[in-house]
Amino acid sequence: MVGRDITIGQYLAAPTLLHRVDPRLKLGMVVIATVLVFLYPGWPLLVFALTLVALLAICRLPLIHVLKALRSVWVIVFVTFLLQLFLTPGVVIWHWGFLSITDSGLSNGIIFSARVVLLVVLLSALTMTTPPLRLADGLESVLRPLSRLRVPIARITTIVSITLMFIPNILDQSSKLVRAQMARGADFESANVLRRVKDVIPVLVPLFVKVFHDADDLAVAMDARAYGGGKGRTRLYPLKIHPTEALLSLAFVAVAIGILFIPLT
Amino acid sequence: MLADVETKDIKVEGLSYTYEGADSPAIADIDLDLEHGKLYALLGRNGSGKSTLARCLNGLLLPGAGRVVSCGMDTSEPGSVLEVPRHVAMVFQNPDTQIVGATVEEEVAFGPENLGLPTGQIRERVDRALELAGITSLATRQPLRLSQGQKQLVAIAGAIAMEPDFLVSDESTSMLDYSARVRVLDLFEQLRDAGMGIIHVTHFLEEATLADEVVVLESGRLVAQGTPQETLGDPQRVRSLGLDPLAVTVVAYELARLGHAVPEDVLTVKELVSWLYA
């Protein structure tokens, strides 16, 4: 297998304090935090960001992996920043030719790209500390009321967890295909961007074929162990919320909401 | 249900299966009785139907014609879909694409969890399965980071945790190196000694020599069944079935042509060399 870093969505086995926390609590915190991230104006956003980083550090989450996950989305962050920077109307503070940067542009640029960064951090913290099947368990438990409306939540959550599990598989497979093409003269290091794009396209179809093939193998293996769609499944480690973690989660949510009301301009 | 079937055996009667869109059946008219407590080797060239037959034994594939009665349950009956896997477990060729769990113990627990067993029982089964497979020390490791051989042992432990009467191995050793294969075969022998029936589909004739009974398929039909000596002793016959005859049998054949009578049941180097000194 070709070496790869932990990417977005991949589980990391490390002794963090968040690993054993009930997935439902983690899901809840991430959802609430996500909403708040979009509500925070400038300075509260910074306060929240610092609080979050401090919390993750206290929980012994290896921040280096979060940084690596950020590395894969830096393009999105950068584009967001640029768009806000140059396109927001306001008081012009700098211009060159037809390009102009306004004060609101600058602050919006920073805020919007910070939001993307924080979302990635929250998501990574969740998936890094929660194995896919556990996440599915948590989702299923939270969505259970919907089952009265005949929504097939067990299947949905299984799909979610298996998709997460397949991310490394997809990356492995694409790197194998790229290597095979390189071995036959394809040039992925060419300066010619068009050439590079052209050489990537042939990888997509066989990638899908192989991934579907593997997914099929997995489905068969699950069937062979009496997987019946999640109904009536019990657990080796049943979901149980302990008072301590419940309180701490509430505390986190309270602090996060509190930050929203800090009187900063 | 047949009254004369021992509930711990598998009875295959007139079994045929044709894949969708195929011109001819993958297996046809197979009659086979499989007893628990025995190690079977299922051989045949690629396309002979071994995998198809294996998958009919635990209900993964439903018979096109004929029937399979596994541990007293007809696999074609809708009610048996969740029951048969309890009794007939299966492990597959690719160690990577059969793993679901984030840790080894969660992986092994997957089956019992699906059976809806209480947590305490799941814990017991997991511990027992890990011990049988000799991988208790790997319990909290991530399965995808283990070696291929270790992954297969995890897969087998996952199957053992179902506490089945039969274990079907669909070429589970094909992708393993020699030392891993030895560990797997040792485990199969242990399970057989404990009363489980093992059906091991394999390409390796040397593995087949360890079996109690060898079953050979050719073009979807059952063409040979018997002890390893009976089925693999004649190199011409073995070659005609698309298999690579054991070196020892080829040399024994040549020796017979030179007028030396080598005992018929010689399949291993040890046995042949000891004849030399006899």
Added chain:
Amino acid sequence: MALRLRLEGVTYSYPLPGKDEAVAVTAVSLAVEPGDVLCLAGSNGSGKSTLAQVCTGLLAPSSGALYYGDERIEGRSALREFRRKVGLLFQNPEDQLFADTVEKDIAFGPHNHGLRGDALKARIQESAAMVGLPLDELGSRSPFSLSEGQKRRAALAGVLALDPEVLVLDEPFIGLDFEGRQSLASALTSYRAERGASIIIVTHELSHVWSLATTFGLLSEGRLVRFETREELLAGETDLAALGMQLPQWGSLARELLRAGVSLEDPADPRALAGAMARRREATDGR
């Protein structure tokens, strides 16, 4: 005879963040001549796949030297040039088939090397013929619609179409049955005979290459512990089990006989073995 490929003290290492240990190759020196069939054998994790990729220029050595003929290969562009002369066949055909049709897939390599028109067509025909793939029947079909055996042939044809002087195959025999292995072995033998190519086969299963290989390179934990012919391997005392491998029955029979003092001209020929055993038996009977 001029050496085709030579490695001197080659080391390759990279830590894999996702794995528990780094896969590495340490201080490997070996030489391959035209027409050689080198078997690089070792258990999983011995570094044989990594070594194979260094031999094809997909990975650049961390230290040590790689020579092709008399030229030392170093630097990105030299490696790229070198890759054109070496063909690599991966274990799984699904990892290397990607075009819309079989014909286009085989054409991928030579097209990248600049072949066009009639020359390209001819190359495709030759390669398909060499592996026994009926182009008129399968040429316009999707590679994914082929049977397992046909996919492997198509993948091999795609590599042979590069007309490589060195052909590296990573575990090509796994999952093949006896006839499949025989037909692959004969395709390789014809290519080697016609082109004078050197062939390197990476495998953990010695029985698959026992009669095919001219030299055996045994790897353990990234080091090349043995580099010898079949006869030397049989005459020696190497404990293959300790390396995670096993001599095929032919080999262990031959070794036992050699140890018993029976002389063998060709350890892979059953008649020779039988003859030698018969003579020995008669000798002991006569005593």
